[in-house]
Amino acid sequence: MSFGFLRAAFFIVLLTAGSAAFAHSTATGIVKERMESMKAIGKATKSIVAMMQGKQDYDPTAISAAAASIKEHGGEGLLAKFPKDSLDPPSEALPAIWQDWVTFKTLNEDLRREAALLETVAANGPEGFGTVVTYTDDRAQPAGPVATRLLKTCKSCHDKFREED
Numbered sequence: 001m002s003f004g005f006l007r008a009a010f011f012i013v014l015l016t017a018g019s020a021a022f023a024h025s026t027a028t029g030i031v032k033e034r035m036e037s038m039k040a041i042g043k044a045t046k047s048i049v050a051m052m053q054g055k056q057d058y059d060p061t062a063i064s065a066a067a068a069s070i071k072e073h074g075g076e077g078l079l080a081k082f083p084k085d086s087l088d089p090p091s092e093a094l095p096a097i098w099q100d101w102v103t104f105k106t107l108n109e110d111l112r113r114e115a116a117l118l119e120t121v122a123a124n125g126p127e128g129f130g131t132v133v134t135y136t137d138d139r140a141q142p143a144g145p146v147a148t149r150l151l152k153t154c155k156s157c158h159d160k161f162r163e164e165d
């Protein structure tokens with residue numbers, strides 16, 4: 001288990017403990033829909049992280065299912081939940097999303113790809129977390145182990161495109 005995994009994992013724990021639960025309860029429309037997608041992604045990620053940290057026994061079926069959930073809640077469907085300038089409260093989305101749509105879209109695609117990869121390599125056991133794939137098209141982040149890239153994608157996108165709690 002590398003130190004990088006743990007640091008990224010720690011970030012996720014913080015991420016799920018913030019004000020999101022309260023904000024979420026007053027949201028409506030498309031903002032509510034995307035918060036719900038993100039919440040589902042958060043929940044799936046939390047279970048993956050628990051296994052990365054060894055707090056839960058490694059369960060390839062559960063990892064695969066969690067990764068599939070991230071994949072399904074992400075991708076084109078998630079992008080469609082960010083129509084231009086949809087910033088109704090209590091959204092924590094930043095206008096930068098539409099000013100730098102290409103980066104936002106690329107990070108979203110990174111998330112979908114890493115989740116899809118994790119879904120398939122989960123069967124290889126914990127070492128599957130270290131699977132590295134080099135992409136030939138431009139990606140938002142450098143190559144690295146699938147688990148690290150998956151978690152870094154959350155952070156990269158939130159740092160740039162989401163208000164801090």
Ligand code: HEC
Pocket residue numbers: 012015016020021023024031034035036038039041042045070090091092093094104105107108111150151153154155157158161162
């Ligand atoms: C492409 C950009 C992007 C990626 C990648 C991304 N997020 Fe988000 N996330 C956002 C934005 C933007 C918001 C704020 C949405 C809003 O409030 O309207 C958000 C909100 C959230 C929330 C709060 C939901 C709520 O109920 O308010 C959680 C939890 C979350 N993300 C978890 C994750 C996790 C875990 C990952 C990685 C596995 C991830 N996100 C990847 C952009 C992203």
